[in-house]
Amino acid sequence: MADPAVKRVLIIEDNTGMLTMVSRVLRSSGYDVFEAMRAEQALELVFREDFHAVLTDIFMPGIGGIEAIQRIRQIKPTLPIVAMSAGYEGMSGESATQAAVKLGAVAIVEKPIKPQQLLNAILKATGGAADGARETP
Numbered sequence: 001m002a003d004p005a006v007k008r009v010l011i012i013e014d015n016t017g018m019l020t021m022v023s024r025v026l027r028s029s030g031y032d033v034f035e036a037m038r039a040e041q042a043l044e045l046v047f048r049e050d051f052h053a054v055l056t057d058i059f060m061p062g063i064g065g066i067e068a069i070q071r072i073r074q075i076k077p078t079l080p081i082v083a084m085s086a087g088y089e090g091m092s093g094e095s096a097t098q099a100a101v102k103l104g105a106v107a108i109v110e111k112p113i114k115p116q117q118l119l120n121a122i123l124k125a126t127g128g129a130a131d132g133a134r135e136t137p
Contacts, residue, residue, distance in 0.1 A: 086111035
């Protein structure tokens with residue numbers, strides 16, 4: 001049985017290296033991490049599971065992060081979402097994440113990701129520290 005004190009975070013990221021790095025940072029800080037490489041897969045998880053937050057990339061193949069945010073809002077309107085992006089084809093990461101904020105993202109992380117920036121965004125989204133959370137240099 002899952003420990004109710006441990007915060008559950010779903011990461012949606014199509015880049016394997018980025019997904020691994022983000023997962024590692026969150027797990028080492030005490031989060032229970034679920035991974036999806038496509039938004040379609042993540043939406044199925046959101047239907048079936050309870051999460052404390054979702055961390056989503058904005059630009060991905062298939063359903064992108066913006067549409068994923070809109071669909072998650074329809075499924076679970078109060079689920080906190082953190083958007084991350086480096087930008088794409090002339091759109092800066094800042095512009096992409098600001099668009100996500102307008103749709104309901106509660107925090108943003110620009111790539112390249114700094115571990116402490118990531119943890120601060122997840123803390124903001126989850127409303128507090130994960131079990132055993134610590135600062136990452």
